Amino acid sequence: MSEPVPGQGDRQSRRRGGRHWVVAAVGMPALLAWGLLVVRLNGRYVECVTEHGPTSTDMIDGVAGPCYSITMRAVVVYLGFLAALVATVVVGVVLGVVDGRRRCRFAYARWVCVVVVGLTGTLALAAYALAYGLGRLLPAHRPPRHRPQPSDVALQQGxxxxxxxxxxLARGEPPPTVVxxxxxxxGVVYLDAPFTxxxxxxTTVTYGQSSTFAVGSPMFVTGSVVxxxxxxxxxxxxxxxxxxxxxxxxxxxxxVVTPTTTWCSLGGRWLAFDHDAAMEYTIDGPNCVLTFAEVxxxxxxxxxxxxxxxxxxxARYGPAQWQDAPFLHPLREAARSLATPNPRFPQQNREHV
Incomplete structure (x- = not known):
């Protein structure tokens, strides 16, 4: 029996991978614009030096030359562009090796993004392509096997x-009793188990308010009040x-569950919750909720x-109508699927029934 527990299955959405390629396709034009700014500042620097001479970029006796500010801006912009370019190459190499070892499709088949990155960041795309080929030559990455936690095993067994x-019960047999x-x-006992x-x-929660008596400058008093x-x-x-x-x-x-009541023992004190007093019963995974009118x-x-x-x-609906309870629908479907013969696996059918 391998029916998953409702509410405990794999809830990860199957989304297409490679979203970082979309980010790269958006960011690479900005890097290209940054490079064009470097070229423009370099052109202005060359024009200024040609007009005012080589010493115009220096600081002489505390006085900046006419080309000093242009030089500083060009250096800062150039160093920033160089750092960003190196970062994109390093990221391309790392992602290429990782995707290659995981045997992913090249760039996750995001071909529009590949074209954009290739036009605006050719060096980064080349680094990714070379690293991807290297990753394909390396042993394939094998993710660690998932080891079920004891709580998961207990829920599945339940x-x-x-x-x-x-x-x-569906076959008409009486419910099992426990000691x-x-x-x-x-009454007899149908269930005796630990629960949370x-x-x-x-409820009503009280809290204290603070009030500080401050003496001093207006700024200090205002700060205390705030x-x-x-x-x-x-x-x-x-x-x-x-x-x-x-x-x-x-x-x-x-x-402890009897034919008429669910009993809860809390620190030696027994609380009784009559089944007939319940107005609603819901269950979601390992949580069952009983709603009452007055408690x-x-x-x-x-x-x-x-x-x-x-x-x-x-206990609430009796042997004739208990199967019609709406909150038992997932369990009813699971039991029906296991009771349906599978012609391809007759041995499993004998084991499940």
């Missing part, structure tokens, strides 16, 4: 167990953020969330 439970040691509440417990509500205003504004904004409705009381809880919503997070969803639906 999803698989929920599918098996769904299949068992919950230490729990002597009414939290509640959703707003500082107090900024500090009070930050404290007020933080208090308003903390007071907004949000998930609170995060803690680990032992959760704060309850969220239980953990690998057994989908197991809890199946047992809640079975």
């Amino acid at each position: 999803w698989i167990e929920a599918i098996r439970l769904h299949q068992r 919950a040691l230490g729990f002597i509440g009414p 417990y939290s509640r959703f509500y707003g 500082g107090d205003m900024i500090g009070n504004s930050v404290a007020r904004s933080r208090a308003a953020s903390l007071a907004q409705p949000q998930w609170r009381e995060f803690t680990y809880a032992r959760v 704060e919503p309850l969220r239980l997070s953990g690998p057994s969330a989908w197991h809890h969803a199946v047992m809640f639906a079975y």
Whole structure:
């Protein structure tokens, strides 16, 4: 069974790579314009020296020659252009080797960008092309294998167990019961598992305001007043953020599910959440949320969330209608796909059913 857990799949968007080539195509004309500025300043420098002589570029007795300012501007612009040119060549070499080793297409097949870079930065494109060929000759880059984290393995195992439970109940078999040691509440126990417990509500947050009595110059007094205003504004904004409705009381809880109630043990205190009192039930990945009319919503997070969803639906709607619960749609589809015979892999069909 390799059905991914809803909400835990690969969410990386498949976008076309090589966005740095778009940046290069936009930036290279600016580098070309910079080079033209260097040529123009060099022409003005030559004209000025020809007119006023070689000593016109010097600083004599604290007095600058007529060509001194032009010389300084030309030097600064030239050095900046040279540094930018060297940087583009170095970047081209690095990217060429990396793309070649990864066996990517040349310039990620962004041919319009290649033409623009070739016209405005021929040296950078040549450096990339040579380094790309060198990278193709080197051993291919092999990304490290992804090692699943223990939490991912636990979530996947919980999803698989929920599918098996769904299949068992769908065949008309009674729900399995467990022995919950230490729990002597009414009814049989369908689930006894650890969850992360939290509640959703707003609260009232108090904060203190500062008021400084400043004596001194008008600038000092004004600075103190402005500082107090900024500090009070930050404290007020933080208090308003903390007071907004949000998930609170995060803690680990032992959760026991019976035919009528979900019990949560918090520090030796048992809280009962009747299934019939729930107004809404939602689940997203490892989080199941029960909403009530008179008390704060309850969220239980953990690998057994989908197991809890199946047992809640079975207890709330009964053996005849539990499969129609809308929040079980992903689990229902996964169970149906695994139950459908695959003529190409009969051995896997026998293992899954």
